[in-house]
Amino acid sequence: MNRQSGFTLIELITVIVILGILSAFALPRFAGLESDARSAAIDGLSGSVRSAAALSHSMWLAAGNKPSTVTMEGQAISMDATTGYPVDNAATGIARSLSSVDGFNSAAGAAGWQFTAVGAATATSCMVSYVIGVSAGEPPTITVTNNHNNSGDCQ
Known part of the structure; x- marks a missing residue:
């Protein structure tokens, strides 16, 4: 008796169909990873903005509550004379106090300074805003x- 080992054509096609069905369900899960990554980056940026503001304020206090600028890593940061925090209306303020904002555009917005995610479906639905106190x-x-x-705009 001569037996051959291996798969028949029917078995091979069945396995390919099963893999196709599994990938049809798995692909949408993996496609959502880009928006998840952008959301995580926004959360990370907000923490960085908080830290940069607090560090700048600490340096301003240590300098005697007077300087209009403080120097962080060789960069002059414009400070608000009333609050002692980086200004929110110029690129020399909070934006300069951050070492890197890759993946985000930053500019003065309607109220304060805004960091918007590059590539988001709607930029204003995927952003961090910084507004100085009064x-x-x-x-x-x-x-x-x-x-x-909520709406998937941060994709």
Whole structure:
């Protein structure tokens, strides 16, 4: 008796069909990773903005609450004379106090400084905004707008 080992054509086609069905269900899960990564980057950027503002404020306090600029890593950061935090209306403020904002555009917005995600379906649905306080020592308001879970705009 002569037996051959291996797969028949029917078995091979069955395996290919099963793999096709599994990949049809798995692909949408992997396709959503880009928006998840962008959401994580926004959350990370908001933490960096908070840290940069606090560090700049600490340096301003250590310098005697007077300077209009503080120097961080060789960069002159424009400070608000009232609050002692980086200004929110110039590229020499909070944006300069961050070492890198790759993946984000930054510019003055309607209220304060805004960092918007590059490639988002709607930029204003995927951003971090920095608005300086108005009274002495009042910390800035840092708002994260991340509509990834609601409307998918942060994709």
